[in-house]
Amino acid sequence: MSHAASVHSLWTMSADAPQKIPAPHIEYAQLSPTLIVLGAAVLGILVEAFLPRRSRHPVQLLLTCVALAAAFAAVVALAAGGYGTGKAHAAAMGAVAVDGPALFLQGTILLVSLVAVFTFAERRLDPAAHGRPVDSFAAQGAAVPGGRAEQDAVRAGFTTTEVFPLLLFAVGGMLVFPAADDLLTLFVALEVFSLPLYVLCALARRKRLLSQESAVKYFLLGAFSSAFLLFGVALLYGYAGTVTYSGIADVVGGNVRMLDPVLAGTTGNDALLLIGGALVLMGLLFKVGAVPFHMWTPDVYQGAPTPVTGFMAAATKVAGFGALLRLLYVVLPGLRWDWRPVMWGVAIVTMLVGAIVAVTQTDVKRLLAYSSIAHAGFILAGVVATSPDGVSSVLFYLGAYSFVTLGAFSVVTLVRDAGGEATHLSKWAGLGRRSPLTAATFAVFLLAFAGIPLTSGFAGKFAVFKAAAQGGAGPLVIVGVVSSAIAAFFYVRVIVLMFFSEPKEDGPTVAVPSPLTSSAIAIGVAVTLVLGVAPQYFLDLAGQAGVFVR
């Protein structure tokens, strides 16, 4: 009876005394990185609508690069202003956190996206069609592959310059995702970055059927997983009566003022908490590609246009792990005796499955996909450390790993034959004899994936495993080292294939890229080596950024 009265009072009270709804207080300056990126994305749509086709590509490229650079400058300014440490707080009425991990991950996402834009804009890899340069994206996404409309579009020199605004929308969502401080913002950010990615996956110029198939798979599975996440959000809301992270953490921790006794059935009901928490975790583990939610990864990585794959593999992982860390460290620390064993299991299975299945792969993009699954497992080992060191090691690993991935996929775009990219491993035989520089660059990335010293991969793995061991996860470290050894086998196998086998007669050629892709690869190599040789500054940076705001 009493609770029904309290519900109805929400309406009757407001009828009695009409109150002004207080306007929310939004700290626009502190949200400026996201706002700049999303604003530029909207501008990009206007460019598509109003500019002549000829000038769209350079304008979009300029707009995207300027927006990402400006957003990165805004992140640096916020960090320099102390928002990463002393002034860290939850902005926008508690919806978005502005703190160390959020700023670090946003900076990483912005830099990675900026480099990814270079590979998106590359127009020299394919021979020009009808005298016009073409990029990696379909002339017209809606045209049926091989049909009349597509031929007309190619002849007219259409290019899908919408990929730039789509990328910006995805980046905007990714910036909010690791900073989300309530579950509703988390869900909306997830959709904002996922939906453009689904579309981007479907837009390959070559092998369009594969590309469309990968988009369908990614979309259906992604929508399925986000429905699970949303149901988890509903259950957590039922458990705590609020969706803010700190509110739920208060209820989990048991330090909350006593509520209406009639609500005791739902508030503080552990079944709701456990099932809800598990469902939300499931949605996040899907996004980072952890076993058993990894099935989409190889198919989507293989089918999507390679620049998109590189962007997705790098930036989505950063955003997803950021959100996962915040959920586990801010919302559910009171529940860690429940989630730690589960995450242990997920980390072990992810490392082993990723490494073992990768050994059997014959396609470079699928190989890198399984390698990314194995790396998700290594990062999870740092996540379960449940210590500040764990957070900062994961942050460092994400920064190091994303540039290596992006560089590796950029190299994949260069090796081509008549059908587009030659991704079958047999075609890579003897690549080191024919084009030593390309093969050597790819070898650097593979060694970084394998975690060989003097590359960023070693520094990252060492930091993660050290944090895990100190956090009492010794067995996890042993499994991690074993699966690193398995993984090293297939990385080295590719290197041996490239350098110590005879080139085939009809082997692929290595395209000469424009400065765009060259600089993307060069940045990848530079970051890999700098973080490998002198990681201390960046480890310190990640260490300072390792505290979540409550």
Add this chain to the structure above:
Amino acid sequence: MNPVNYLYLAALLFTIGAAGVLIRRNAIVIFMCVELMLNACNLAFVTFARLHGNLDGQIIAFFTMVVAAAEVVVGLAIIVTIFRSRHSASVDDAGLLKL
């Protein structure tokens, strides 16, 4: 009527949707099942809002509807393109990408 019954209904609808995604073979039907799952979430949100006596859940339901609408736009576009390429919306036919 006890509002908790609506939670059972929401869980039931969610399960029907999830089972449909796993069982059905047509991409459009799978997508409809996903929408059913999202609507089950909405029902749960609204019921919890009633139980807790605050409006958060009802507001979230609106957000969910908008997100679901955006998802329909993107999803149908993707499904229609693949249907036009293959003249089939069956997910079993989409077998070019395999282990």
